[in-house]
Structures are given as structure tokens and as C-alpha cells.
Amino acid sequence: MDSIEKKRIKIKFVDFWGHWNENDNFIVNCLKKYYDVEISNKPDYVFFSTFNGLFEHMEFADCVKIFYTQENLCPDFNYADYAMGYEMMSYGDRYLWYPNFLVEERYKNSWDLMKVKHVNNEGLVNRKFCSFVVSNGMADSIRNDMFIKLSLYKKVDSGGRYKNNIGLPNGVDDKVGFAKQYKFSLCFENSSHPGYVTEKIVEAFAAKTVPIYWGDPCISNIFNPKAFINVGEFATIDDAIEEIKKIDSDDERYYEMLNEPALQGNTLTWEGKHKELELFFLNIFDQDLNKAIRRNRVCWGRIYEERYSAMKKAYILLNYNIVSAVYSFWTFLIQD
Numbered sequence: 001m002d003s004i005e006k007k008r009i010k011i012k013f014v015d016f017w018g019h020w021n022e023n024d025n026f027i028v029n030c031l032k033k034y035y036d037v038e039i040s041n042k043p044d045y046v047f048f049s050t051f052n053g054l055f056e057h058m059e060f061a062d063c064v065k066i067f068y069t070q071e072n073l074c075p076d077f078n079y080a081d082y083a084m085g086y087e088m089m090s091y092g093d094r095y096l097w098y099p100n101f102l103v104e105e106r107y108k109n110s111w112d113l114m115k116v117k118h119v120n121n122e123g124l125v126n127r128k129f130c131s132f133v134v135s136n137g138m139a140d141s142i143r144n145d146m147f148i149k150l151s152l153y154k155k156v157d158s159g160g161r162y163k164n165n166i167g168l169p170n171g172v173d174d175k176v177g178f179a180k181q182y183k184f185s186l187c188f189e190n191s192s193h194p195g196y197v198t199e200k201i202v203e204a205f206a207a208k209t210v211p212i213y214w215g216d217p218c219i220s221n222i223f224n225p226k227a228f229i230n231v232g233e234f235a236t237i238d239d240a241i242e243e244i245k246k247i248d249s250d251d252e253r254y255y256e257m258l259n260e261p262a263l264q265g266n267t268l269t270w271e272g273k274h275k276e277l278e279l280f281f282l283n284i285f286d287q288d289l290n291k292a293i294r295r296n297r298v299c300w301g302r303i304y305e306e307r308y309s310a311m312k313k314a315y316i317l318l319n320y321n322i323v324s325a326v327y328s329f330w331t332f333l334i335q336d
Contacts, residue, residue: 006035007035009031009037009044010038010044011037011038011045011150012039012043012045012047013047014037014056014057014059014060015049015054016047017236018051023039033167034278034281035285041213045062045065046067046293047061047066049069050071050073055308058309064292065079065081066081067079068098070198073086075095077091077294078304080295081292082294083096084196087193088208088218093280096276097278099195099197100198100199104275107199109206110176112171112207113205114205117205117227117258117261118260118262119256119259121258124208124258128152128181129248130154130156130157130183130184131156131157131178131179131181131184131185131186132147132161132186133159133160133171133172133179135160135162136162136190137162138190139189140191141213144163146212146214149238150186150241153245154248157182160171175203175254176207182209183248184210184212184248185207185210185211186212187200187203187211187212188212188214188215189215189216191212192216192217194216194217195216195218196215197223200213201219205223210229210247210257212226213230214230217234219266220264220269221264221290222267223263224263226256227257227258228257229243255293
């Protein structure tokens with residue numbers, strides 16, 4: 001029996017981070033199950049993110065545009081037809097809540113370890129106190145405040161590039177392996193917003209630690225509140241630290257938390273969320289191309305896009321002029 005020929009789709013990735021592999025990523029790998037995927041410089045569909053700073057996606061105004069972010073940013077559907085991100089919202093078939101810890105290539109192993117974190121935990125109370133792995137120092141000040149204040153109680157070993165105090169300025173290579181040495185993991189997001197929950201708490205659970213978490217105020221809708229310390233539920237950092245001290249000094253309470261499953265019932269499953277992703281893409285790419293463009297491209301919709309494009313060009317020109325001025329000043333200084 002002849003196989004059914006797959007629909008050919010031409011896509012492009014722009015404004016993604018530097019190590020993004022356009023030929024091998026969770027988006028392409030999902031699409032290849034159903035379509036003949038071509039990475040093209042003349043695409044019909046453009047996936048764009050928030051990096052690069054050049055707003056390259058604005059050069060593809062006539063394409064279907066799909067926004068994807070791993071940051072705490074709300075999509076703007078005035079220039080995106082569809083979006084995937086952290087915002088907890090409903091926007092018909094144009095939006096999918098898709099946290100980064102569900103990206104198969106990076107976090108499947110951590111997810112699997114998290115699912116069994118509550119079994120075979122004998123002897124784990126005899127570990128060092130607390131780990132902390134962060135590279136970004138520009139987060140909400142509460143993260144740094146907690147690190148400093150908790151370190152006054154016992155040393156918090158910082159294995160990331162930020163606040164590194166273990167002699168590895170470039171940070172540890174294996175975050176989960178590093179965290180396994182500790183009873184607790186300090187896992188604060190860089191900001192707090194409903195739905196914005198990253199891999200930090202998943203990796204902490206995968207290491208069989210008790211996470212000390214701050215970030216998503218709705219975190220307990222997904223993860224079992226009996227299995228972690230939610231700093232956001234305390235009036236002050238000091239109140240949270242007092243609770244941490246009590247658990248640290250009470251082996252029975254510590255094991256009770258360690259032996260709790262990580263997830264809150266079956267509210268989120270790996271298989272279920274990946275099926276949602278497939279259906280989200282099928283809805284986009286099975287449509288007629290013209291019908292798949294959902295943003296307003298007439299009257300004020302087009303004006304909005306054109307103004308944004310003009311802002312982009314001004315931004316690039318400004319940066320070019322600044323760099324040119326700095327370079328000119330530098331060459332003047334080094335002249336004999």
C-alpha cells in the first residue's frame with residue numbers, strides 16, 4: 001500500500017537564541033510527524049522569538065507568524081497569528097500554554113526522574129544543606145535577598161555563574177547531578193507571574209530535594225504543595241526561612257515532604273501536553289494558507305504593524321550610530 005504523501009510546508013525561525021538548532025528542535029520534530037518540512041528563506045510560516053534584537057520577523061509580514069517564548073512575556077496578537085508561551089489565558093485556537101520544561105530534547109529525563117522522586121528516599125537526610133544554580137543576575141531582587149539571608153543560617157552552595165561560591169565560575173555542567181548532593185534546592189524564577197513556571201522546580205524534584213520555590217502564584221495548581229516550600233505563601237522572607245529551619249531540623253517532617261509525589265494529581269501529563277502541541281500545529285498547518293493568517297492586516301491592523309516596523313528600523317539605526325560613535329572615539333584615543 002502506497003504511503004500518503006505529506007503536505008509540504010516551508011518554515012523559517014527568526015529572532016531565536018544563538019544555540020537554537022533550526023533543523024533539530026521540538027517544533028520541527030513535531031511537525032515532521034505530519035508534514036514534509038522545508039527550512040526556507042522564502043517561507044510561508046515564520047516562527048519567531050524575543051532574542052537577536054533585530055525584529056527580523058517584521059521582514060515577513062505576508063507570512064503566517066507563530067510566536068514562541070521561554071521568557072515571562074505576553075504575546076502581542078497584533079503581529080502574531082499564533083503563540084506559545086507562559087501566559088495563562090484563553091485566546092481561541094491561537095494560543096497554547098507551553099512551559100519550557102516540556103521541551104523533550106532538554107527536560108524529558110528530568111521529568112521522568114521527577115515522577116518517581118517520592119520513592120526509595122532512605123538516607124537522603126544526610127546531605128549538605130542547600131543548592132542554588134543561577135546565571136542571570138537581573139532577576140527580581142527577592143531571589144538575591146533570599147540567597148543572602150538563607151546563607152546566614154547555613155551555607156547555600158551556588159553552582160551557577162551568578163554568586164558562584166564553589167570555585168567553578170563558569171557554573172556546573174549538570175544541574176540535577178549537582179542538586180542531588182543537597183537536602184534543599186533554592187529555585188526562584190526571575191520574576192513572578194501566573195503561569196510562568198520554568199524547569200527549576202522540575203529539576204529540583206528530579207534531584208530528590210525539597211524545592212524552596214518562588215515565582216508562579218498558581219504553582220500549586222500543577223505541583224503538590226506538600227512536596228515543596230512555597231515562599232510566595234509567606235508574609236516575608238524571614239518567615240519562610242523560619243519554616244525552612246524547622247523542616248531542616250526535623251527529619252520526620254523532611255521525609256514527609258520528600259516522600260510526597262511532585263505533581264498535583266493528573267492535572268498535567270507529559271503525553272497529554274504533547275498531544276495538545278500536535279493538535280495546535282495541525283490546526284495551523286492543515287488550514288488553507290490565507291485562512292491561517294489570523295492577525296488583522298487591514299486598516300489599523302496594518303498601521304500597527306507598519307509603526308512597529310518603523311520603530312525597529314529606528315532602533316537598529318540608533319544602535320548603529322552608537323556603535324559607530326564609540327568606535328570612532330576609540331580609534332581617536334589610540335592614535336599616536
